[in-house]
Amino acid sequence: MNKQKYNFDEIIDRKLSNSIKWWESKDILPMWIADMDFKVADEILDAMKKTIDHGIIGYDDKPDSFYESIINWVKDRYNWEIKKEWLVFTPGVVPGLGISIKSFSKEGDKVIIQPPVYPPFYRVIENNNRRVVENSLIYKDNKYIMNIDDLEKNIDKDVKMAMICSPHNPVGRVWKKEELEVFGNLCLKNNIIMISDEIHCDLTFSDYKHIPLASISDEFANNTITFMAPSKTFNIAGLFASVAIIPNEKLRKLYNDTIENMEITHTNGFSIIGFEAAYKYGKNWLSQAIRYIEDNADFAVDYINKNIPEIKTYKPEGTFLMWLDFKPLGKTSEEINELLINKGKVQLNNGATFGTAGEGFFRLNIGCPREVLKEGLDRIKKAIQ
Numbered sequence: 001m002n003k004q005k006y007n008f009d010e011i012i013d014r015k016l017s018n019s020i021k022w023w024e025s026k027d028i029l030p031m032w033i034a035d036m037d038f039k040v041a042d043e044i045l046d047a048m049k050k051t052i053d054h055g056i057i058g059y060d061d062k063p064d065s066f067y068e069s070i071i072n073w074v075k076d077r078y079n080w081e082i083k084k085e086w087l088v089f090t091p092g093v094v095p096g097l098g099i100s101i102k103s104f105s106k107e108g109d110k111v112i113i114q115p116p117v118y119p120p121f122y123r124v125i126e127n128n129n130r131r132v133v134e135n136s137l138i139y140k141d142n143k144y145i146m147n148i149d150d151l152e153k154n155i156d157k158d159v160k161m162a163m164i165c166s167p168h169n170p171v172g173r174v175w176k177k178e179e180l181e182v183f184g185n186l187c188l189k190n191n192i193i194m195i196s197d198e199i200h201c202d203l204t205f206s207d208y209k210h211i212p213l214a215s216i217s218d219e220f221a222n223n224t225i226t227f228m229a230p231s232k233t234f235n236i237a238g239l240f241a242s243v244a245i246i247p248n249e250k251l252r253k254l255y256n257d258t259i260e261n262m263e264i265t266h267t268n269g270f271s272i273i274g275f276e277a278a279y280k281y282g283k284n285w286l287s288q289a290i291r292y293i294e295d296n297a298d299f300a301v302d303y304i305n306k307n308i309p310e311i312k313t314y315k316p317e318g319t320f321l322m323w324l325d326f327k328p329l330g331k332t333s334e335e336i337n338e339l340l341i342n343k344g345k346v347q348l349n350n351g352a353t354f355g356t357a358g359e360g361f362f363r364l365n366i367g368c369p370r371e372v373l374k375e376g377l378d379r380i381k382k383a384i385q
């Protein structure tokens, strides 16, 4: 097995690229949008370079080896046996959420989400004229948990779908089997289709293990659309390549019909090549990346506790995102954002965009070299002190 050692301390000037995160930032250090500043694994880049060297960029299809790479990855990592016919290539998880909303609900239907949560969860529901039902998480003793009593109260005949973020962006929870079971059983009992966004599933820290919601039982599998992707895992979000895993034939047909009606069945060849190479050859890079990110999380928690005691945080259980509580400052989200940008010259995601439950919080991207993280934390300190 390849034991190449990767250097996650390397600083690459992303201002030289079209990176959304970096290119307009001028003197502001960007620690917001969720891609990482680490160089992609050589194994993935080499596979893509081969296509370049071949010299023709025509219409490509997905070979059997593409599907096998997903099946093997999911079996190896999660001990979940999935079948080729369950898999539907999807050009990005967010598009997949939108396709799901269109496929499994109609205008006016209600969809449950658990804020604070990744903002597109709101958008795909509201922009398609469905109604958001907020089942906000409970924040207690530095930990978020699901509010099952509230979930039960919110369910009525109009609720047709529930979207779960697992692991959860932005709060960094890796849901336990028991938590998923309670959530899933309530959905099953009430005929609510579950959409499980598991894009962050491969990035869990040493004490935590991701459990695919649909792997819990055949009943769960039959009622769940799972999204996975190598995009966050291997820092290849720009390839816009993900997979919907849909064991239920009827639901899969509805999903495929929407994809076909929208004429988005194909993608570019680089996505296919990069996706497959990541799942086939990326394991060594990933284990080193996870270790580095976990060390970053420990570093950031320690730095904040020692140097910025005015704000509160905790170590996430996975993801490369941290959730910082600025509420003790007694300022509005806009006031804090203003301080971060204009005084500290650092940009985080404003928690208010993750729903009202995110007011007063900011999301920090720690998927970067330690030196950059330290600089970002110094700037946060400067902003508020």
Ligand SMILES: Cc1ncc(COP(=O)(O)O)c(C=O)c1O
Pocket: 034, 091, 092, 093, 094, 095, 118, 165, 169, 197, 199, 200, 229, 231, 237, 240, 241, 242
């Ligand atoms: C929970 C979650 N889902 C989806 C996405 C984006 O997925 P994609 O780029 O494949 O649309 C992100 C990106 O941050 C995310 O955090």
